[in-house]
Amino acid sequence: MDKKKKVKAVNPLKACPSLSTSLMFQTNKANEIAFARCEQWAKEHYGIGLRSVWIMICCDGGTMSQRRCADVLGINYNVMVNEIDELEKKHLIKRMQNPKNRREHALRLTPSGTKLLGVILEAQKQGDIYRHAFAPIPLENMPTILAAARSVIDHETE
Numbered sequence: 001m002d003k004k005k006k007v008k009a010v011n012p013l014k015a016c017p018s019l020s021t022s023l024m025f026q027t028n029k030a031n032e033i034a035f036a037r038c039e040q041w042a043k044e045h046y047g048i049g050l051r052s053v054w055i056m057i058c059c060d061g062g063t064m065s066q067r068r069c070a071d072v073l074g075i076n077y078n079v080m081v082n083e084i085d086e087l088e089k090k091h092l093i094k095r096m097q098n099p100k101n102r103r104e105h106a107l108r109l110t111p112s113g114t115k116l117l118g119v120i121l122e123a124q125k126q127g128d129i130y131r132h133a134f135a136p137i138p139l140e141n142m143p144t145i146l147a148a149a150r151s152v153i154d155h156e157t158e
Contacts, residue, residue, distance in 0.1 A: 037133040046120060048090065051075060051083050056109060056117045059093065063106040066095065092116060 012029060013020045020026070039050050046053070051073070058069045070080040084107065087093035092113035098104040109117060123129055127139045134142070 034133045037135075038129060041129055041132050042120075045123070046116060048087070048092070048116075051079075052087055052092075053117075053120055055080075055083055055087065055107070056092065056113055056120075059107045059109050059113075060117055063096070063108045066105040066107055069107060087113070 013026075035050070042048060042050050042053055054073050055069055058064050058072060064072075066080060066084060067077070069075075070077050073080075075083065084093060084095055084105075088095060090112075091110050094108050094110050096106045096108065098106065127142065130142045131139055134145070137145070
């Protein structure tokens, strides 16, 4: 069986040095890299992707409607249905139909989902995910990065 050789991506800042003056390009590229690393980490360690993790976080401590969760996370409704289907198959989320409106569903973590989310949040708290996603940035810089991201989000949202 042939093992695929991992090909390292071209460094765009070396290929096109003028991009090193573009903050927007660099933050976008860094986000793409961090997201891909986190997605890989989540799938390898927990068997689910980042969107699924975010959905579970939204349902932590109660219920949230499927539509509200999609709106909060900026996930297309069709994609959200697929994500929930997968979480249900893994017995991590329960989708409950509103008896008064059969098109409306509430989401709640199952006991297995609550347990897995606890493991994920503990790994986040310990910095395991951040060390992987944001290497080589030191872990002590994460609060500053998080505060900067939150500031931009808060500035643009209600």
